[in-house]
Amino acid sequence: MKVVFFAQSRQLAGCAEFDLPTDRDLTGPDFWARLIEIFPGLAPLQKTARLARHETYLDADETIHPHDEVAIIPPVSGG
Amino acid sequence: MSFIPRINKVYPDIAFTNDEIRRYGRHLIMPEVTLEGQQKLKAARVIVIGTGGLGAPILAYLAAAGVGHIGVVDFDTVDISNLHRQIIHKTGNVGKPKTQSAVEMMKDINPTIEIKTYDTSFRSDNAFELIKDYDIVIDGTDNFPTRYLVNDACALLDKPNVYGSIFRFEGQATVFWASRGPCYRCLYPEPPEPGTVPSCAEGGVLGVLPGVVGTIQATEAVKLIIGQGDPLIGRLLLFDALKMKFKELKLRKDPKCPLCGTNKTITELIDYDQFCGVSPAQQKAVFIEEVEVEDVEAALDAGRIPSEIDLLDIREPFEAKIAQIPNSRLISLAEFSKRMHELDSAREIWLYCKDGARSGKAWKLLHDAGFRKIKNVAGGIDAWSEEIDPNTPRY
Numbered sequence: 001m002k003v004v005f006f007a008q009s010r011q012l013a014g015c016a017e018f019d020l021p022t023d024r025d026l027t028g029p030d031f032w033a034r035l036i037e038i039f040p041g042l043a044p045l046q047k048t049a050r051l052a053r054h055e056t057y058l059d060a061d062e063t064i065h066p067h068d069e070v071a072i073i074p075p076v077s078g079g
Numbered sequence: 080m081s082f083i084p085r086i087n088k089v090y091p092d093i094a095f096t097n098d099e100i101r102r103y104g105r106h107l108i109m110p111e112v113t114l115e116g117q118q119k120l121k122a123a124r125v126i127v128i129g130t131g132g133l134g135a136p137i138l139a140y141l142a143a144a145g146v147g148h149i150g151v152v153d154f155d156t157v158d159i160s161n162l163h164r165q166i167i168h169k170t171g172n173v174g175k176p177k178t179q180s181a182v183e184m185m186k187d188i189n190p191t192i193e194i195k196t197y198d199t200s201f202r203s204d205n206a207f208e209l210i211k212d213y214d215i216v217i218d219g220t221d222n223f224p225t226r227y228l229v230n231d232a233c234a235l236l237d238k239p240n241v242y243g244s245i246f247r248f249e250g251q252a253t254v255f256w257a258s259r260g261p262c263y264r265c266l267y268p269e270p271p272e273p274g275t276v277p278s279c280a281e282g283g284v285l286g287v288l289p290g291v292v293g294t295i296q297a298t299e300a301v302k303l304i305i306g307q308g309d310p311l312i313g314r315l316l317l318f319d320a321l322k323m324k325f326k327e328l329k330l331r332k333d334p335k336c337p338l339c340g341t342n343k344t345i346t347e348l349i350d351y352d353q354f355c356g357v358s359p360a361q362q363k364a365v366f367i368e369e370v371e372v373e374d375v376e377a378a379l380d381a382g383r384i385p386s387e388i389d390l391l392d393i394r395e396p397f398e399a400k401i402a403q404i405p406n407s408r409l410i411s412l413a414e415f416s417k418r419m420h421e422l423d424s425a426r427e428i429w430l431y432c433k434d435g436a437r438s439g440k441a442w443k444l445l446h447d448a449g450f451r452k453i454k455n456v457a458g459g460i461d462a463w464s465e466e467i468d469p470n471t472p473r474y
Contacts, residue, residue: 006249006317006319007246007247007249008246008275008276008277008282011247011282016322044271044272044275045271045275047269047271047272048267048269048270048271048272048275050266050267052328055326055327055328055329056328056329056331057266057328057329057330057331071326071328073317073328074271074276075223075244075266075267075270075271075276076244076245076246076249076250076251076276077220077221077222077223077226077244077246077276077278078132078221078244078245078246078278078279078282078284078289079129079131079132079133079134079218079219079220079221079243079244079245079279079289
């Protein structure tokens, strides 16, 4: 599962992209748990950052498939 | 047809002088604009909240394009650290109100338009009054409480909110218009934990970045006014300057949105500092013990730093290269958790960063780890430069 980091998630993860090894579908909370295991610094973003699959935002109850590309999009406020 | 019903009613009566016709000639010869589009622009009323990095290009381009009535809101004064990106402000205007500085430039660009300045912060108690007579609101603010406020005020008065925000090398832009698509709360229902998303002052920003995002906002405002093309309603544009890529995400209206969903629970403006957890009462919940830069100077003069007190610089190494307080030891916040074991909890430890925000986080990390003889240097090296040693460069 390809994970693409935006804005602060990129800074906290220390990379722009990451291949999350998984061979099964993940729910949103499962996905975050797996990710935070690898990147503990991302924990504060779970509550507020949105996940997007391909070109659309994911709702909280949607499952993510092993071949999906998931983007992590935290809010930013600078102006 | 303009997307703004009021403009469609009033624009046919708008007239131009011959000078104005020449000024807008390159607009007038495009079939998407023509004289009618230019009349719509002159009839339009647009208010821009914030004259910072985003506000600067927005205001300049709206003035140049001939938007007839522009409202400019900002409470702040021009600081020299604004100038690398806020290109509407000039060096000679450092210290002046930003509204005044912005209007000077806008009048230089186009003296034919009407500009109103509001030298005030945008708050729950003045938001409706400020935006009610405008057709379009453009969000050029720089913090989450004000962004939720702009969103809610626009949704409650059914105004389009042309949104843009930036972080370091990245930006986001969209048009929120609750009666026609999603609002900011549909996208981000929960504000981030206070202190988890750095501002431009804390995280830095590429100077040209708000230029890209602000011009996208100005473009969207012009399109809404003249009624051409596809507005960014229901689409979030993500811009990544390092990869030089745009990504577009479809946004959906959230039926559960408390502001614009089917069961609305937000029907008036609220306390946005409290909503975002940044009100003074909430911040006091964790009490960080502080010392002033005067205390640091006294401790250095008396030799207590470094003999009794460890002075810890928790900024990044590249910041320490710009300037440091004497006798300080560098452990950056990024490495803090890993290197905390190098510190001696029996000794007194004073922490500083640029302005006291990051060192406050480091203070909490140490406090959580059981350190009790720790103090945060209020105002950081900025305060040191201002109060103690003016030769220390500010950045």
